[in-house]
Amino acid sequence: MNGKLLFLGKADIKSLDIHVEEIIKAIEKGFIDISDGNTELPHKPSIHPRPDCFLRALPGYLKGIDLAGIKWVSAYPTNRQKGLPIVSGLILLNDPQTGLPLSLMEGNWITAWRTAAVSAVAAKHLAVKESATLAICGAGVQGKTHLAALSTVLPHLQRVKIFDPDPAALELFLQQEATAYPDLDLQGVPSAQDAFCKAQVVVTAAPMMSKPLAIIREKNLEPGMLLLPVDLDSYFAASAFKACRTFFSDDTDQLLWLKNQGRFAHVEKIAGDYSQLLSGQIKGRQDNNDCIMAISVGIAMGDLVTAGLIYNRARDRNVGVWLDL
């Protein structure tokens, strides 16, 4: 609509019933577009108004679906003590033809689901096929969306072990998710080490701190594990990184940039990124005994394809509020 912008709040977005399978499919296609050179995804500039906190811009243009936009996202681990979300953000879509703003939408729902969908893409291609036990460290937003996304790509999943140092968060997670997944055996466990024990796929989704927690060591890893850290390198000690056979990432350039900044210091054997994996340019898992780490640094493609699904459905269903520019 000329001179207007569609505003979509979280309740609008939730009302559209977009399923995680749709997001996973759109993101898989997005990774193929990246490998075909059909995207423009520049480096993400950040500002750091407080220690351990950042605001970051994730711009992108996806030529295949002609979608342009930007996410402006913050991560403030210190918000936890204030009862506020750690992550917050907005996404702006622009008309690629004119550059004019098309839609502004709440970004947390998108961040929550696109991150889990990217992990699910990695798990689909890198987990041992028969993986039956999933561990989740961090029973927050990412813990929940990862359970939803990973349960769709791990057909043999039976058991989920969850650790969170906050007993209330753990209790709430178990209560809510037990009803949502009656066929899965959900177990709260008292430590991260207990969660890792005998798991085949592990998600770490705790607050990221500038000084890594380094809770998990080589002795806590199992043969054939797929490690999916969404909280950067917070969880793992040097010995755990060294025990990994290969590393993959949603964005190798960004991973290397982070390494230059002093994160992921012990990551050495980077095989490549998911776009190369999905297009067959690089091989995935070679041996069911290899421990593999697939690192999600966060990629604008995931945000934009999800925002595109939302925008199209909101227009079809007349959801949201049109604002004058």
Ligand SMILES: NC(=O)c1ccc[n+]([C@@H]2O[C@H](COP(=O)([O-])OP(=O)(O)OC[C@H]3O[C@@H](n4cnc5c(N)ncnc54)[C@H](O)[C@@H]3O)[C@@H](O)[C@H]2O)c1
């Ligand atoms: N890679 C990405 O693209 C991406 C995207 C979004 C969020 N994140 C990161 O994912 C992490 C989780 O985000 P969220 O939105 O789920 O936050 P959240 O606040 O909803 O949940 C975090 C949970 O971690 C728990 N926790 C604290 N210390 C822990 C520990 N040592 N071990 C296990 N759990 C612990 C907290 O009690 C809380 O329940 C954050 O680090 C966030 O920055 C990454």
